[in-house]
Amino acid sequence: MARKIIILSGLILFQIQVLLSMNPQEEPVKSLVLQGMDFSFNNRFAEAEKVFDQLIQQYPQHPAGYFYKAATVQAEMLDAEDYRQDGQFYELAERTIQLADSLQKTARDDSWISFYKGSAYLYRSFMKMKMGNWLSAYKDASRGVSILESAVSQDSLLYDAYLGIGSFKYWKSTKTEFLLWLPFISDQRDQGIAMIYRAIEKGDFVQYVGRDQLVWILMDKKDYAEACKLARQNYEVYPESRFFKWTLASAAFHSREWEFSRQLYQELLQQVLQLPENNHLNEIECLVKLAEIAADNQQWQEAYQLADQALRFNLDESVRKRAKNKLHKALTLRNEAEKRIQP
Structure with a gap:
């Protein structure tokens, strides 16, 4: 019996050492992570999830695969401004935290395990903030940053x-x-x-x-x-990344690079319209920004048409609530354009 316990303990310790030796900075893990991120940046979320599923299958007791899959699910929700997958996201984030806790309790600390744990709290914080759960979001963010700071104090090269x-x-x-x-x-x-x-x-x-x-x-x-x-x-x-195109469009807009910003928002509008599901929130964002650009260039007829289009969607109540500020902006623009158009 004692011999079996010793063998079992040895196997457990061996498995823990294998998990801790999984360094994301080394191959083949690094290539898998970068490949999955590349798919995600290019809006190919299903393919990204398959890559991280492969990482989970290879290292089912390590938090890395679960964290990157959670990040991918979150990116897909942000891309569509549709948060119906939040249950899956929260499960993956919680699994990341639980596995990191288990490894840290049974073996020496590892800075990358702390990185995944702390980052999972931060990603969860961001999602809670998007949903308006400010207090819980701040608690998660504070806890996540504390974990990351502890990790950096142990490994300044992280x-x-x-x-x-x-x-x-x-x-x-x-x-x-x-x-x-x-x-x-x-x-x-x-x-x-x-x-x-x-x-x-x-x-x-x-x-x-x-x-x-x-x-x-x-x-x-x-x-x-x-x-x-x-x-x-x-x-x-x-x-081709909508993720980065939204950012550049906003930066160009604030820099008053009107033609470039107009081009980017028009491209985004066409891409949003081609998505299999569209709750119109991103569509409204594009239309309002295009209306603002038209108004700033004294193109009042175009500004009126774009703002009016943004106000004509039949929105779900939850979406209408989230679009409240954008719709108010559209109404203001339409009213101003109407005054300018009238002789």
Whole structure:
């Protein structure tokens, strides 16, 4: 009996060592992760999920595959502005956290396992924020960043973790800007941006996602020229990516590059219309932005038609609620255009 226990214990320890030796920076895991991310960036979400399913099959007790599949499901929901897959996303995020906990309880700590655990909390936080669960979102974000900071304190070369930490530092400081005069509230925006740049330059898997996040931060800072520059870099590598095209369209819009912005929103509108399911939210976004561009160029007839089109959809109540600000903008534009058109 004792011999069986020893053998069983040995097998368990061997399996744990195999799991911990699964380094995402090494082949074949790195190629699988990059391939799946490439599919996701190119809107080929089903193919991306198959790649990460393969990773899960090869390492069913490791959090990596579950995390990347969760990120893919979230990307697909964001792409369509349709969150009916949120149950699957939350299950995958929770599985990521549970497996990381199990490995950390039974063996030495591993910085990449901490990375997946902390990042799962951050991705879950973002989804909760999208759904308006602000308090729970903040708790998840704080916990995720704490885990990532602990991982970085153990392994300062874990540059992928710098993205989540840096983003949190920036947005937390921005949202509490009115409290920065207090002695115990520090402004960490510059530090956060520096960490994101470091993640982009030296990280293994966050170059494009980090650059995209940095573009939105630079737009928040009203540094539209640098935002456009970085957004173009992603767009040039992934010209078919709606994910990066939305970012570049917004950066070009805020930079008042009207013709380029108009071109991008028109392309996005056509792509949205070709999706198998369309709840009209992204369609409204494109129409309103195109109406704003037309209005700014004194093209009032076109502005009226675009804004009017945005107001004519028969929306589900949940979608109408989420589109409230866009619809208000469309109504304002239509009213203004109507005044300008009348003799």
